[in-house]
Amino acid sequence: MTATIISGTQIREEILAEISQEVQGIRQKYGEIPGLVTILVGENPASQSYVSLKIKTANRLGFHEVQDNQPDHISEEDLLALIDQYNQDEKIHGILVQLPLPQQINEENIINAIHPDKDVDGFHPVNAGRLLIGGTAVKFPPCTPAAIQEMIVRAGVPIEGAEVVVVGRSNIVGKPIANMLLQKGTGANATVTVVHTRTRNMDTHCKRADILIVAAGVPNLVKPEWIKPGACVIDVGVNRVGEKISEKTGKKIAILKGDVDFEKAKDVAGFITPVPGGVGPMTITMLMRNTLRSLKYKLGLIE
Numbered sequence: 001m002t003a004t005i006i007s008g009t010q011i012r013e014e015i016l017a018e019i020s021q022e023v024q025g026i027r028q029k030y031g032e033i034p035g036l037v038t039i040l041v042g043e044n045p046a047s048q049s050y051v052s053l054k055i056k057t058a059n060r061l062g063f064h065e066v067q068d069n070q071p072d073h074i075s076e077e078d079l080l081a082l083i084d085q086y087n088q089d090e091k092i093h094g095i096l097v098q099l100p101l102p103q104q105i106n107e108e109n110i111i112n113a114i115h116p117d118k119d120v121d122g123f124h125p126v127n128a129g130r131l132l133i134g135g136t137a138v139k140f141p142p143c144t145p146a147a148i149q150e151m152i153v154r155a156g157v158p159i160e161g162a163e164v165v166v167v168g169r170s171n172i173v174g175k176p177i178a179n180m181l182l183q184k185g186t187g188a189n190a191t192v193t194v195v196h197t198r199t200r201n202m203d204t205h206c207k208r209a210d211i212l213i214v215a216a217g218v219p220n221l222v223k224p225e226w227i228k229p230g231a232c233v234i235d236v237g238v239n240r241v242g243e244k245i246s247e248k249t250g251k252k253i254a255i256l257k258g259d260v261d262f263e264k265a266k267d268v269a270g271f272i273t274p275v276p277g278g279v280g281p282m283t284i285t286m287l288m289r290n291t292l293r294s295l296k297y298k299l300g301l302i303e
């Protein structure tokens with residue numbers, strides 16, 4: 001069996017076209033466009049690259065986009081003041097602070113300072129709580145879990161009643177996606193198991209999965225023999241395992257591998273996401289969707 005590849009880049013294009021159309025409609029009817037500020041502290045190359053992709057996508061969609069770069073030595077107090085400024089800014093509907101932050105800054109304090117109505121990453125405790133409740137309480141589903149759910153749904157893989165196994169229990173991927181898929185509702189209603197480093201017989205759990213979601217950050221952790229034939233495998237892992245010269249730009253770029261042994265796993269799975277080109281491109285798309293959602297809440301278009 002060769003698995004159907006669930007392409008994040010292809011689904012991204014579909015969703016960006018949908019967002020773009022909605023943005024145009026809202027602009028014509030209400031004279032407003034979604035506004036996103038990206039706050040980048042310091043010069044971490046990986047963070048710079050993520051932020052530049054976010055800016056590029058926001059521009060492409062015709063968003064009002066503000067790029068706010070701050071020096072590595074900024075104090076927590078100054079960063080909190082900056083966030084407060086954007087909390088008050090009527091033109092800004094989404095505030096994104098690129099993580100990680102330098103050591104002198106407490107990340108939790110920063111996340112908590114973003115107004116929950118502008119927390120398009122969905123990391124604020126209020127939004128985490130709303131996600132736990134589910135249904136219409138959810139305002140901003142966190143971007144990577146939202147990307148995973150969207151990819152499974154758009155691939156036509158049934159989630160209702162499915163055995164889902166999630167490898168990893170982080171606050172940004174494992175726990176929220178497990179919660180989202182077990183909710184009562186469409187694109188959910190699954191039976192969910194979460195495994196982690198203290199789990200006994202991880203392979204036995206994985207082998208039961210109709211949908212296996214892997215977010216551990218360990219290259220090739222999931223072996224092909226752990227996969228149930230025909231299962232849907234979502235590989236969230238992004239592991240830098242070396243460097244190569246890009247054929248396109250001639251510059252040095254990272255060689256990326258997922259948490260699943262893709263080459264062998266695709267002969268067992270029914271559906272699989274590649275790395276790169278899978279969940280990664282979709283995550284930024286979901287950030288754009290949340291920023292649009294924020295404007296729609298403000299305009300009363302979503303209750």
Ligand code: NAP
Binds near residue numbers: 144172280
């Ligand atoms: P994280 O905070 O480090 O959490 C990793 C989780 O995996 C932990 O719960 C850990 O268990 C578990 N784990 C690690 N090694 C394991 C093993 N050998 N067996 C079983 N469980 C194991 O990582 P994260 O932020 O969730 O990210 C996970 C991966 O996804 C990373 O590669 C990251 O780069 C990638 N990622 C990609 C995107 C995207 O947009 N594509 C977004 C976010 C993250 P314990 O809790 O027991 O330690």
